[in-house]
Amino acid sequence: MAWQLHYTSARSGPTGRSGFQFVAETPGLPPGVRAAVTPFMAYRPPPDAPLSPRPEELERFPVALAYEPVGGRALLVRSRYLGQDYSGRYGNFFAHAVVAEREELEGLRPIELWQAEIWEERPGGGDLPPLDDLPPGTGVSPEALADRLAGDDAYRLLVRLVDAAVAALDRGHGRLVLVSEDAEPIVRWIAVLSYSLPVAAMPRLSFTTYSADPAGAPHRVVGTTPSVWSAAHHDDPAFFVGGGDDAGDGDDGGSRFARTVAGCWRESDFAGLDALGDLAVAQLDGDGDGDALLAPVLDGAAALLALCRGETGVSPEEEAAAAGLLTRHGARVPEWVWPELVPALPGVGFDLALAMHTWALRVDAAEVADRCAARCVILALEDPALGSRLPARLLPAKALDRLAPLVAAAFRRAASLTEVGRLTALASRAGIALPAGDVRAAAARCARRGAGDLRAALAAAPAAWRERLVEGAVAGLAGADPRERAGLLTDETCDLLHSRDWSAAPGVGLPVLASVGRRHRDRRVDVTGALLRLDGPAPDEVDDVLREVWAVPASAEECGALLDAFAEEVPRRPALARLPSRTFRQAALDGDEALEDAVLLRVAGRVLAHFAEGARAERDASVLVAHAKVVGALRPEEAAAGLDTIQGAADGATEELFETAFGGAARRLARRDPGFRAAVLAAVSPPVRARLVERWTASQGRGPWGRPGSGAGRRNELVEVALRLRLEGVREPRLEAWARATAGGWMASRRLDAYLRDEPRLRAALRDLVGDGDGSREG
Incomplete structure (x- = not known):
């Protein structure tokens, strides 16, 4: 049902007061309705209207029919000027309001109530009956409107009006202003807009056929007169519709929807208008789409209708919008759409073909589904990136036979390795048999030009085709320009390829292995083996790699692994022959204790077994092994032999290794008992003896404030070493001089006497040593 209210200026209304008020209404008006309606109870005459109009002039004042959604209901207000009120003052008007539930307007556009029988010309009093029905008026039927549009040739104006109205609805603010001296043209254009837009948009298309304040009107479409418009602020688009001013203006532009609407009116194609509405409603009625922008919805509907009708000129963007409509709202799209689309299948794009395929499966149209799937394959061949979206459908043999030549042609024109990989995935997904030679040839051609990303290609290709793709790529790289090859062989690509057998393409294998070996220390031994197996590059090229x-010295483990695996090759390759010495040197820099590492000593043994005598690595290995013998010697003769070996390798060994090995051996021997040390000094060659004495006596230097640099016990032990060496008949002048100086002091002499109290032979030797010193001073 619908409720009625009458509003005017009365001497005494229902409340007993005078002035503008509701003078009559339907009993049982829902709470809040009267307050919601009140702001719309207004009417002001045009500024050029007579101030004291005669009765016949009153008939020419514009009637305002307004529609506005209010509080979940529809408000319709018809306002007309009455002239004088009960007191004789001018300015009185009568507003007849109808408040209806939205269901009451189902199938009815509000503008159809223009000149409807429900409207009263004069205000009533008391209770007004509820309206059980809202019968439309006359004069705004689609047929009559189409005739009038044809007579005015107003289709260009229609395009502009439709786009302006849709824009205002999407903004949610602002308005479209229609200007005419007479209300009838305004009513006609509001009616045309109402029939042009889908029913689902009608609640948002509020309007008034006349307002004296168009800038302040709350409606989206506002009618007014030229005199009002000339005095108003022009913030909104205005269209003069009364005298044909705008009928021929503009051009053939406008949105797809607006142009389609104009075409339907031109052809009196009311079925087309209904179809547009149905297609739009399928989107606007969707869950969560209540706030959807109207313009893309309507353009998508118009594009879809054009496709259904087989029209040309639908742009890819418009087709994408239509495809989006079908994809998101396919279950709500009218069933008549799908069969109408099938004839357009050979020319549609991927998204639309995929949506049609989904529909065909839903309705068990197997033949159409196959055709749609085949169309998707054809389009994916042009853009292999679409391959992952192909429908998983086994095509019939005839379709596969038709597609096979197209697939072969796609491989021949593939522009990059990535595209080749995608094409293999596409063919596999579609069930199309691929000749392995085609895949290899396409990959080789692209690689030869340096086109594509092999890593991306392999990621795109099915596992079954990756080896064929790599074979082709490697073959192409072998014949590529070095610059093109370098661009394609990224570090990531080299990581994928390095484990291959490069005997057939050594020129490609060389940079691949170089990249991997430089960056992955854990793979250097394997990479070295692969490089040594290459047959083709010059030895110097391999050595450079x-x-x-x-470039980073090998660890002892790496060096050992190399010698275990390539014992014959390492000494012959200059780049590899240097590795043991670099490894030994690094250990020496870490300190003499590092020279005792078991893995390092094993490497030294392997070097001694496979390197020629006199080679630097062999000399270094000899030093390393000799050092181990010295520090682990049980007999002085063994230690002496080790020291002589270290000294003998000095000329050809790495300096840092020699110094660390000899110095470390000297320090370790300095911890042995004096008898052992004296025996070592007696057994070594004079140069080694002098070097050892130099090391040992240097460590006995003076400390802070002239105090001895080491403990008295250590000095006494070294003096004992000198005495024992003297008793053995071996004279070492530097050591004896040091011992004599150390024993010459009164306190030092007393300590030595106490230290040697149980060694009469050593005490006698000490007296002789000191006496020799006294004799030399006297002489």
Whole structure:
């Protein structure tokens, strides 16, 4: 039902007061309705209207029919000027309001109530009956409107009006202003807009056929007169519709929807208008789409209708909008759409074909589904990135036979390795048999030009085709320009390829292995083996790469692994022959204790077994092994032999290793008992003896404030070493001089006497040593 209210200026209304008020209404008016309606109870005459109009002039004042959604209901207000009120003052008007539930307007556009029988010309009093029905008026039927549009040739204006109205609805503010001296043209254009837009948009298309304040009107479409408009602020678009001013203006532009609407009116194609509405409603009625922008919805509907009708000129963007409509709202799209689309299938894009395929499966149209799937395959061949979206459908043999030549042609024109990989995935997904030679040839051609990303290609290709793709790529790289090859062989690509057998493409294998070996220390031994197996590159080229790979010194483990695996090759390759010495040197820099590492000593043994005598690595290994013998010697003769070996390798060994090994051996021997040390000094060659004495006596220097640099016990032990060596008949002048100086002091002499109290032979030797010193001073 619908409720009625009458509003005017009365001497005494229902409340007993005078003035503008509701003078009559339907009993049982819902709470809040009267307050919601009150702001719309207004009417002001045009500024050029007579101030004291005669009765016949009153008939020419514009009637305002307004529609506005209010509080979940529809408010319709018809206002007309009455002239004088009960007191004789001018300015009185009568507003007849109808408040209806939205269901009451189902199938009815509010503008159809223009000149409806429900409207009263004069205000009543008391209770007004409820309206059980809202019968439309006359004069705004689609047929009559189409005739009038044809007579005015107003289709260009229609395009502009439709786009302006849709824009205002999407903004949610602002308005479209229609200007005419007479209300009838305004009513007609509001009616045309109402029939042009889908029913679902009608609640948002509020309007008034006349307002004296168009800038302040709350409606989206506002009618007014030229005199009002000339005095108003022009913030909104206005269209003069009364005298044909705008009928021929503009151009053939406008949105797809507006142009389609104009075409329907031109052809009196009311079925087309209904179809547009149905297609739009399918989107606007969707869950969560209540706030959807109207313009893209309507353009998508118009594009879809054009496709259904087989029209040309639908742009890819418009087709994408239509496809989006079908994809998101396919279950609500009218069933008549799908069969109408099938004839357009050979020319549609991927998204639309995929949506049609989904529909065909839903309705068990197997033949159409196959055709749609085949169309998707054809389009994916042009853009392999679409391959992952292909419908998983086994095509019939005839379709596969038709597609096979297209697939072969796609491989021949593939522009990059990535595209080749995607094409293999596409063919596999579609069930199309691929000749392995086609895949290899396409990959080789692209690689030869340096086109694509092999890593991306392999990621896109099915596992079954990756090896064929790599074979082709490697073959292409072998014949590529070095610059093109370098661009394609990124570090990531080299990581994928390095484990291959490079015997057939050594020129490609060389940079691949170089890249991997430089960056992955844990793979250097394997990379070295692969490089050594290459047959084709010059030895110098391989050596250059080996030097890059082993730029960081090898660890003892790596060096041992190399010698275990390539014992014959390492000494012959300059880049590899240097590795043991670099490893030994690094250990020496870490300190003499590092020279005792078991893995390092094993490497030294392997070097001694496979390197020629006199080679630097062999000399270094000899030093390392000799050092181990010295520090672990049980007999002085063994230690002496080790020291002589270290000294003998001095000329050819790495300096840092020699110094660390000899110095470390000297320090370790300095911890042995004096008898052992004296025996070592007696057994070594004079140069080694002098070097040892130099090391040992230097460590006995003076400390702070002239105090001895080491403990008295250590000095006494070294004096004992000198005495025992003297008793053995071996004279070492530097050691004896040091011992004599140490024993010459009164306190030192007393300590030595106490230290040697149980060694009469050593005490006698000490007296002789000191006496020799006294004799030399006297002489």
